[in-house]
Amino acid sequence: xxxxxxxxxxxxxxxxxxxxxxxxxxxxxxxxxxxxxxxxxxxxxxxxxxxxxxxxxxxxxxxxxxxxxxxxxxxxxxxxxxxxxxxxxxxxxxxxxxxxxxxxxxxxxxxxxxxxxxxxxxxxxxxxxxxxxxxxxxxxxxxxxxxxxxxxxxxxxxxxxxxxxxxxxxxxxxxxxxxxxxxxxxxxxxxxxxxxxxxxxxxxxxxxxxxxxxxxxxxxxxxxxxxxxxxxxxxxxxxxxxxxxxxxxxxxxxxxxxxxxxxxxxxxxxxxxxxxxxxxxxxxxxxxxxxxxxxxxxx
Amino acid sequence: xxxxxxxxxxxxxxxxxxxxxxxxxxxxxxxxxxxxxxxxxxxxxxxxxxxxxxxxxxxxxxxxxxxxxxxxxxxxxxxxxxxxxxxxxxxxxxxxxxxxxxxxxxxxxxxxxxxxxxxxxxxxxxxxxxxxxxxxxxxxxxxxxxxxxxxxxxxxxxxxxxxxxxxxxxxxxxxxxxxxxxxxxxxxxxxxxxxxxxxxxxxxxxxxxxxxxxxxxxxxxxxxxxxxxxxxxxxxxxxxxxxxxxxxxxxxxxxxxxxxxxxxxxxxxxxxxxxxxxxxxxxxxxxxxxxxxxxxxx
Numbered sequence: 244x245x246x247x248x249x250x251x252x253x254x255x256x257x258x259x260x261x262x263x264x265x266x267x268x269x270x271x272x273x274x275x276x277x278x279x280x281x282x283x284x285x286x287x288x289x290x291x292x293x294x295x296x297x298x299x300x301x302x303x304x305x306x307x308x309x310x311x312x313x314x315x316x317x318x319x320x321x322x323x324x325x326x327x328x329x330x331x332x333x334x335x336x337x338x339x340x341x342x343x344x345x346x347x348x349x350x351x352x353x354x355x356x357x358x359x360x361x362x363x364x365x366x367x368x369x370x371x372x373x374x375x376x377x378x379x380x381x382x383x384x385x386x387x388x389x390x391x392x393x394x395x396x397x398x399x400x401x402x403x404x405x406x407x408x409x410x411x412x413x414x415x416x417x418x419x420x421x422x423x424x425x426x427x428x429x430x431x432x433x434x435x436x437x438x439x440x441x442x443x444x445x446x447x448x449x450x451x452x453x454x455x456x457x458x459x460x461x462x463x464x465x466x467x468x469x470x471x472x473x474x475x476x477x478x479x480x481x482x483x484x485x486x487x488x489x490x491x492x493x494x495x496x497x498x499x500x501x502x503x504x505x506x507x508x509x510x511x512x513x514x515x516x517x518x519x520x521x522x523x524x525x526x527x528x529x530x531x532x533x534x535x536x537x538x539x540x541x542x
Numbered sequence: 543x544x545x546x547x548x549x550x551x552x553x554x555x556x557x558x559x560x561x562x563x564x565x566x567x568x569x570x571x572x573x574x575x576x577x578x579x580x581x582x583x584x585x586x587x588x589x590x591x592x593x594x595x596x597x598x599x600x601x602x603x604x605x606x607x608x609x610x611x612x613x614x615x616x617x618x619x620x621x622x623x624x625x626x627x628x629x630x631x632x633x634x635x636x637x638x639x640x641x642x643x644x645x646x647x648x649x650x651x652x653x654x655x656x657x658x659x660x661x662x663x664x665x666x667x668x669x670x671x672x673x674x675x676x677x678x679x680x681x682x683x684x685x686x687x688x689x690x691x692x693x694x695x696x697x698x699x700x701x702x703x704x705x706x707x708x709x710x711x712x713x714x715x716x717x718x719x720x721x722x723x724x725x726x727x728x729x730x731x732x733x734x735x736x737x738x739x740x741x742x743x744x745x746x747x748x749x750x751x752x753x754x755x756x757x758x759x760x761x762x763x764x765x766x767x768x769x770x771x772x773x774x775x776x777x778x779x780x781x782x783x784x785x786x787x788x789x790x791x792x793x794x795x796x797x798x799x800x801x802x803x804x805x806x807x808x809x810x811x812x813x814x815x816x817x818x819x820x821x822x823x824x825x826x827x828x829x830x831x832x833x834x835x836x837x838x839x840x
Contacts, residue, residue: 291708354571360564364564384813384817386790389810393803447564518667521666529659
């Protein structure tokens with residue numbers, strides 16, 4: 244088995260006998276360049292780049308010069324806006340968000356790995372029912388449960404704490420995580436399980452010695468996905484927290500709107516700063532993230 | 543559905559060795575956790591929709607008052623219209639762009655990795671950050687586009703569609719790219735031998751082969767566009783007037799601005815029913831059973 248991070252579709256009974264040797268290097272089906280598609284992609288590239296460029300250049304502009312066109316490069320580039328943001332409790336917000344993300348990832352992994360393991364390996368009514376529940380769970384909009392959750396959180400005395408953000412965020416990251424992991428675990432070939440079973444391995448030993456090592460790709464995707472969910476979550480923090488203590492980054496950004504008022508350069512500097520940590524994560528875990536996200540649709 | 547060649551072994555699935563399969567109870571912690579924080583609140587929302595509650599003290603029974611109010615509320619019709627319109631326009635915009643980009647990116651162009659990385663950048667910013675970015679860039683006194691974008695209904699609406707697309711197209715491009723990579727090369731070779739040109743190949747092979755991918759992407763897109771909450775809250779606050787108040791925003795205002803949680807729960811219940819019905823409908827229409835058929839190989 245190769246350790247390709249791209250989840251492949253499990254081998255079902257093929258309609259035609261498969262004789263082709265496995266190829267990892269796919270040729271493009273037309274070797275001629277496609278000018279129309281190339282043009283389209285360049286247009287989209289411009290649409291993506293302009294706002295990002297405007298954001299970065301404005302965040303480096305002095306506030307008194309910022310009322311020009313956002314597309315002009317800054318005349319006197321300055322880091323003053325970043326200084327303003329960093330002195331407005333940005334570190335505290337970042338620490339809270341990192342805490343939430345780490346906790347969410349831990350909860351999701353501990354709960355979803357066994358779930359996917361059962362969904363793939365256990366043939367029973369209950370395992371199918373559990374899997375289908377999560378399949379439907381993908382469609383539940385978080386907004387729809389925010390009012391009753393607010394009531395539950397208040398009754399559990401969790402209001403205005405980080406836990407109030409962590410628990411629901413983890414729950415809502417579970418459906419997609421379960422789907423990703425199920426897809427990955429299906430790619431582990433039956434023979435490996437059988438070989439271990441013949442050696443008398445218990446399901447627990449299989450989980451730790453076979454499933455987890457073989458599903459590294461899927462697991463790292465789930466880590467990135469659930470961390471992103473926690474990182475981007477806005478609604479739960481908005482509704483379940485209120486004071487400065489448990490405030491997370493997204494909510495902090497939202498508050499900067501009123502705090503900085505017309506200081507658009509500082510506001511954009513805060514947006515840039517909020518993107519830097521996740522960009523670093525992306526650089527490190529790019530393969531896992533991209534491969535796994537592709538797998539979501541490729542099933 | 544096509545089978546890709548896997549480097550795994552080519553045997554039929556094993557004849558179900560009973561030994562070494564985990565007990566279904568292993569799934570219990572996850573199921574219970576999810577049931578408590580996602581399923582139970584849905585049921586609770588439905589219950590709360592028959593009560594009157596201002597967020598303090600305990601909910602009091604109110605019968606059908608909230609539902610009556612909901613169906614008499616002119617804002618509901620408007621909100622449903624806006625939500626549907628937003629969903630349809632966003633879906634069209636995002637699907638067309640990400641399908642084309644994804645198929646293109648699945649090929650082997652030079653610099654593809656670099657381009658893919660750039661295409662992916664918007665995905666690295668949170669919805670909140672992206673909404674703030676465009677809030678700044680579309681600011682009437684400052685931004686790229688002069689003039690009051692959010693002052694007119696169509697301007698505000700198109701801004702939301704565009705910002706949503708800018709944010710989510712990278713993700714869906716990836717999904718389509720993954721789908722297009724899994725189409726067996728053989729089909730294209732056969733088509734080329736039969737003399738099918740590039741566009742014929744695209745319409746006769748690529749599109750049909752991407753059906754399941756399109757379903758997955760569309761379900762995520764449609765459910766996602768029901769929830770452009772941050773974008774609406776930051777960019778337009780539902781304005782001008784209530785012209786861009788999508789359902790979740792209407793719910794947020796009813797609950798957390800007017801403290802009418804019973805009414806907010808009625809809107810939320812309505813939203814759950816709508817989202818679930820939509821997903822089921824999509825699954826039915828497009829044979830999303832692909833998700834389940836992968837379970838056959840167990």
